[in-house]
Amino acid sequence: MRRGSIALTIAFFFSYVLFIGFAEATPERPRPVKTGILLVAFGTSVPEAQKAYDHFERMVRAAFPETPVRWAYTSSMIRAKLARQGKPLDSMETALARMMDERFTHVAVQSLHVIAGWEFHEMQRNAGAFGAMAGGFDRITVGGPLLASAEDFTKVAQALLNHLPPGRKPKEAVVFMGHGTSHPSNAGYAALMYHLQRRDPGVFMGTVEESPTIEEIRDALVLRKVSRAYLMPFMAVAGDHARNDLAGDGEGSWKNVLARAGIKCTPVLAGAAEYEDIGMIWVEHLKAAVARLDLKP
Ligand code: CO
Secondary structure: OOHHHHHHHHHHHHHHHHHHHHHHHOOOOOOOOOEEEEEEEOOOOOOOOHHHHHHHHHHHHHHOOOOOEEEEEOOHHHHHHHHHOOOOOOOHHHHHHHHHHOOOOEEEEEEOOOOOOHHHHHHHHHHHHHHOOOOOOOEEEEEOOOOOOHHHHHHHHHHHHHOOOOOOOOOOEEEEEEOOOOOHHHHHHHHHHHHHHHHOOOEEEEEOOOOOOHHHHHHHHHHOOOOEEEEEEOOOOOOHHHHHHHOOOOOOOHHHHHHOOOOEEEEOOOOHHHOHHHHHHHHHHHHHHHHOOOOOO
């Protein structure tokens, strides 16, 4: 063996020993606790709809005045559109990577999803993946969607009933538009309608994508000889679906589907996150997620 290679072997040996030694001596470098909140929403590019997110953010900041609050939008289409307008927003994954780089140790993620559908589960899975990364967060938790427990159904039903149009007459109906999903949790919309109708038989809950469809609701309204209905979105923001699919002038809009059945419609465009009592349910879920961070007082 030449002298040079002996030296090299020894060097390798010691660097190996040193490496193992370091790895064992410092299994976890202690670092200061840094807690953050990440709010996740589908996103909207409708400026008037944005106020629902702004309202919710104010509620979150009031509940957690000391904690930094970030936003992420899940819709890549909305993000691209906003970026072209000079308003860049992160996806949840980019936002979490950024927080990881900024040495956040504990992150509570709260989405503005209504039900635990495909999007919510995807989000939960990816947040969990960030929690499993070496050298990443000590802990990451995800708060439930609006309708996460049996109790939420009665709370949400009551909150929606609190916001029915004040000018509504006894025989007039109110039709809410939820988003809907092919995920089994879509059943939540019909379940919510059950809770609503126990208190007010003139209130209906349909979805854009799935059952209950607007045709099913139209038939129910015709059967009850309803001639006038208020249309209200049941989504965090009154964005594109509310403005086009609910109240738009297109042939397939809910307003026009009902008009063809002789039902006059008055749309009321407010996002669910604009209401204090609905926003509070999401905030409670965030509080539970923060509690699961197990922070020492
Ligand atoms: Co949609």
